[in-house]
Amino acid sequence: MAEAKGLPADELRAISDRVLQFSEADHCRVRINSGWRGYTRVATNRITSAGGSDSTSVNITSIFGKRVASVDTNRLDDSDLLNAVRRSEQMARLVPENPEYLPELGPQRYQSNAAYYPETGELEPAIRAEAAAIAIDRANAAGQIVSSYMDVRAGISSIGTSNGLFGSHSSTAVAYTLTSRSPDGLQSGWAGDEANNWNNIESQRIADDAVRKCRDWRKTPLDPGEYTVILEPTAMGMLMLRMMNSFNRRTADEGRSYFSNPNGGNRIGEQLFDERVNFWSDPAFVDSETAPFNSVGQPLSRQSWVENGRLVNLACSRFWAQRLGVEALPGPSNFIMQGGDNSLEEMIASTKKGVLLTRFWYIRGLNPRIISYTGLSRDGTFLIEDGKIARPVTNFRFNQSLVSMLENVEMVGPSVRVAASENSSVSTAIVVPPVKASGFNLSSVSDAI
Numbered sequence: 001m002a003e004a005k006g007l008p009a010d011e012l013r014a015i016s017d018r019v020l021q022f023s024e025a026d027h028c029r030v031r032i033n034s035g036w037r038g039y040t041r042v043a044t045n046r047i048t049s050a051g052g053s054d055s056t057s058v059n060i061t062s063i064f065g066k067r068v069a070s071v072d073t074n075r076l077d078d079s080d081l082l083n084a085v086r087r088s089e090q091m092a093r094l095v096p097e098n099p100e101y102l103p104e105l106g107p108q109r110y111q112s113n114a115a116y117y118p119e120t121g122e123l124e125p126a127i128r129a130e131a132a133a134i135a136i137d138r139a140n141a142a143g144q145i146v147s148s149y150m151d152v153r154a155g156i157s158s159i160g161t162s163n164g165l166f167g168s169h170s171s172t173a174v175a176y177t178l179t180s181r182s183p184d185g186l187q188s189g190w191a192g193d194e195a196n197n198w199n200n201i202e203s204q205r206i207a208d209d210a211v212r213k214c215r216d217w218r219k220t221p222l223d224p225g226e227y228t229v230i231l232e233p234t235a236m237g238m239l240m241l242r243m244m245n246s247f248n249r250r251t252a253d254e255g256r257s258y259f260s261n262p263n264g265g266n267r268i269g270e271q272l273f274d275e276r277v278n279f280w281s282d283p284a285f286v287d288s289e290t291a292p293f294n295s296v297g298q299p300l301s302r303q304s305w306v307e308n309g310r311l312v313n314l315a316c317s318r319f320w321a322q323r324l325g326v327e328a329l330p331g332p333s334n335f336i337m338q339g340g341d342n343s344l345e346e347m348i349a350s351t352k353k354g355v356l357l358t359r360f361w362y363i364r365g366l367n368p369r370i371i372s373y374t375g376l377s378r379d380g381t382f383l384i385e386d387g388k389i390a391r392p393v394t395n396f397r398f399n400q401s402l403v404s405m406l407e408n409v410e411m412v413g414p415s416v417r418v419a420a421s422e423n424s425s426v427s428t429a430i431v432v433p434p435v436k437a438s439g440f441n442l443s444s445v446s447d448a449i
Contacts, residue, residue, distance in 0.1 A: 005121050006035035006155035007056060009168040015058060015076060016160035022085040025062040025092060027104045028162040032058050035155015040128040042148040045136050050125050062088040066097040100319040104161035105297045115289030117197040120172035121154035131203040135178050138207040144214050148178040149424040159297045169291040174198050177424040178206050179379060180214040188449045189213025190359055190379035192234065192419035194426065196287050213358065213380040222383055222393035228354035229440040230347045235357045237418035237430040242363060243402050244335040246371050247305050249314035258371050258403055259314060266314060273309040274409040276340060280304045281332030288417055288429035290333040298330045334429035340412030347411050347436040349387040355442065356382040356389065361422060370401040376446050396442035404439065411436035
């Protein structure tokens with residue numbers, strides 16, 4: 001078996017220890033990322049570029065009192081590390097105090113998880129090219145034009161502090177997204193996958209889905225308005241990627257969040273969503289594993305956020321926890337929504353009139369008090385009438401409160417990991433089901449393809 005990508009954990013610890021020995025600050029934190037990143041890009045039905053690179057970067061944070069500054073370097077000789085330490089110390093002496101800084105953590109206990117998959121770490125360019133060829137052949141046969149991007153990562157990260165903390169974690173990840181269009185540019189279909197394990201990337205299904213949606217979708221008029229929608233997993237995941245950052249106790253306690261209690265404090269313990277809504281995070285969740293520590297070294301473990309529609313927890317920083325006299329609770333590193341038993345076909349068959357949405361684009365926040373977002377549907381939007389796909393329709397801009405959407409859930413399907421980012425690269429691991437919900441605001445027609 002080939003060696004894992006990135007420097008060995010003992011070398012990362014040795015680098016971290018050297019930096020800490022060089023430090024003359026009150027406190028010092030060292031974060032290291034070492035590994036490999038590869039890619040394969042397709043345009044106009046041919047592989048246009050492919051490559052990969054190894055890199056190691058060291059982030060050094062120096063602290064004097066409450067003055068904090070950081071420097072990055074990719075030079076690992078002692079003299080270069082020493083220069084980086086001194087630069088960070090020089091900057092830290094000059095910057096204003098951070099009144100919320102707390103001393104570095106000491107030794108912690110981290111749960112282990114097997115996030116490094118050799119199938120991904122050893123993924124050769126030829127194998128990536130074979131996956132791309134499946135889509136190219138499928139598009140050529142259908143008279144379509146495909147473009148795709150495959151992002152592959154494998155490596156190790158570590159964190160160390162002057163108070164004796166050290167932890168390291170190896171991981172892999174891959175994202176593969178594909179868009180197919182008609183030669184006249186008026187039809188478009190998209191499909192994609194994201195995983196830690198390459199074996200879970202379904203290259204044939206991605207090709208089939210993108211080509212099929214391109215064949216079936218060509219925009220026809222439909223008036224904007226509030227519709228029952230069926231969100232395919234990718235569309236749901238793109239919204240939940242934004243939702244996960246809302247679970248913050250400080251913004252709630254300060255009255256800046258949907259989770260704020262009008263009488264002060266927060267709404268932990270209240271029933272806020274449909275009872276089918278359950279959210280949690282878990283750094284050991286299979287094929288969505290993350291590091292078992294965050295950027296300051298706090299341990300991460302399985303954590304529930306919403307249970308049967310009831311808010312049960314909000315992330316609480318060390319500073320805010322100290323102010324309240326409660327235990328700190330790190331935010332989620334991945335985000336998982338419990339699935340149900342309803343298939344996409346059952347959702348469609350149960351819908352008198354609605355819209356099926358493939359994915360979104362250019363999603364932007366509107367109002368944190370109702371967790372509302374706007375964005376555009378893209379690459380496959382279809383009208384449902386009398387339990388069947390009636391016809392493809394124009395794309396829309398949506399303006400939607402995610403709170404309202406989660407209150408109006410009607411059906412939930414099995415959960416899967418999705419490619420939830422807009423840039424086609426590896427992103428936060430998001431595991432969500434397809435969802436049917438009523439009252440979704442498709443606010444205006446978009447001319448976008």
